[in-house]
Amino acid sequence: MTEQNVLDALKNVIYPGFTKDIVTFGFVKDIVVKNTTVGLMLDITSSAAEVENELIGNATKALEEAGFEEIHVNINAPQASRQMSNSVSGKNIAPHIKNFVMVSSGKGGVGKSTTSVNIAIALAKQGKKVGLLDADIYGPNIPRMMGVDDKKPEVQGSKLLPLKAYGVEIMSMGSITEEGEALIWRGSMIMKAIEQFLRDIIWSELDVLIIDMPPGTGDAQLSLAQAVPITAGITVTTPQEVSLDDSRRSLNMFKKLDIPTAGIIENMSGFICPSCDTKSDIFGMDTSAAVAKEFDTELMASIPIEPAIRIGGDTGLPIAYHKPDSETGRRYQEAATKLWEFIEKVNAEDLAGNAGVQPTTPPGVSACSTGGSAAAVPAKAAEGESCGTGCGCH
Numbered sequence: 001m002t003e004q005n006v007l008d009a010l011k012n013v014i015y016p017g018f019t020k021d022i023v024t025f026g027f028v029k030d031i032v033v034k035n036t037t038v039g040l041m042l043d044i045t046s047s048a049a050e051v052e053n054e055l056i057g058n059a060t061k062a063l064e065e066a067g068f069e070e071i072h073v074n075i076n077a078p079q080a081s082r083q084m085s086n087s088v089s090g091k092n093i094a095p096h097i098k099n100f101v102m103v104s105s106g107k108g109g110v111g112k113s114t115t116s117v118n119i120a121i122a123l124a125k126q127g128k129k130v131g132l133l134d135a136d137i138y139g140p141n142i143p144r145m146m147g148v149d150d151k152k153p154e155v156q157g158s159k160l161l162p163l164k165a166y167g168v169e170i171m172s173m174g175s176i177t178e179e180g181e182a183l184i185w186r187g188s189m190i191m192k193a194i195e196q197f198l199r200d201i202i203w204s205e206l207d208v209l210i211i212d213m214p215p216g217t218g219d220a221q222l223s224l225a226q227a228v229p230i231t232a233g234i235t236v237t238t239p240q241e242v243s244l245d246d247s248r249r250s251l252n253m254f255k256k257l258d259i260p261t262a263g264i265i266e267n268m269s270g271f272i273c274p275s276c277d278t279k280s281d282i283f284g285m286d287t288s289a290a291v292a293k294e295f296d297t298e299l300m301a302s303i304p305i306e307p308a309i310r311i312g313g314d315t316g317l318p319i320a321y322h323k324p325d326s327e328t329g330r331r332y333q334e335a336a337t338k339l340w341e342f343i344e345k346v347n348a349e350d351l352a353g354n355a356g357v358q359p360t361t362p363p364g365v366s367a368c369s370t371g372g373s374a375a376a377v378p379a380k381a382a383e384g385e386s387c388g389t390g391c392g393c394h
């Protein structure tokens, strides 16, 4: 008997309340096969005892039917109680990282990666231990922006050491795949990739991990929110009205995923002409403050369109490091200070926790059912978006 026999058998075991099987979800780990004896670990996201029992029963049965005689199915489930050093509830697969910040936007190209890079550097300059995770697995830009695009992470056993630049630890899909390679991801693969970025990278004991998200409000955002308790969400937007609509989508996503919202960064807010030093209004300006108010949060910074920002991104010389005393450099510093104050408030008031977005459903109740109770909904995701469970969100 082989590992493949085990996986083939377990593909018949559906995760309770969902439409996908436990292999597709990536829950089956540490398989050991010796003749007709098998041992394995199911690394699940639910802490409900009913889910555990049902999974052990169904997995054992599927393996027996496949011809295994001695079967050991172990379960690794998150503890229902608090497990972090700081104030959180729910699941945390990277407990040595004290705080997680999700940098998001309703649409692409508004400057999430630029913001993530510069805020990470600004926080590191303020003495914090900072990591920067490029969770944009489709279009990883962080290695180039941080000037580490020619470096590969060192392997240590089955784990990877993060790269380091400007006082910040960095990991990106771009650092482990070939440049320009097209990656096609299914929802379950996104979940697995994000979990591996948190679990299988040897991050230091970080004060904060800044996470640069892919655009939109989809599988990656949900998977991340289920894997670790996000301490703070930042929405990046540009000032046009249409962008603000997208920004509202991102802010609504934070609400639905129980992510405390630190605020909005209005990027490309006016243009500073490098030769004449005057400011022109290209996409509009100062439109985000009203949206911030609408969501009871704040405008953390307005960052102008500035060639030095784009050049900094293209050449791996971020403005927060190379021109910290420029007006824009100072604004990133201010945004970092506000972010840290917010993080401290969230921790002091116990506001971070992802227990409410775990895919826990009572056994036998379909997570896809709209008729079920609120508890049967797999997770809260933005309207009209996939929630990554394979059955849509309601």
Ligand SMILES: Nc1ncnc2c1ncn2[C@@H]1O[C@H](COP(=O)(O)OP(=O)(O)OP(=O)(O)O)[C@@H](O)[C@H]1O
Binding pocket: 105, 107, 108, 109, 110, 111, 112, 113, 114, 115, 136, 139, 141, 213, 214, 215, 267, 268, 269, 303, 304, 305, 306, 307, 309, 310, 311, 313, 314
């Ligand atoms: N304030 C700014 N001034 C000038 N150029 C900027 C500014 N902000 C971002 N850029 C440039 O705009 C481009 C898009 O920015 P960035 O990659 O940060 O956006 P993004 O939201 O992460 O995009 P994606 O959704 O594709 O991940 C980059 O070339 C970046 O250097």
Ligand SMILES: [Mg+2]
Binding pocket: 112, 113, 114, 136, 141, 212, 213
């Ligand atoms: Mg980006």
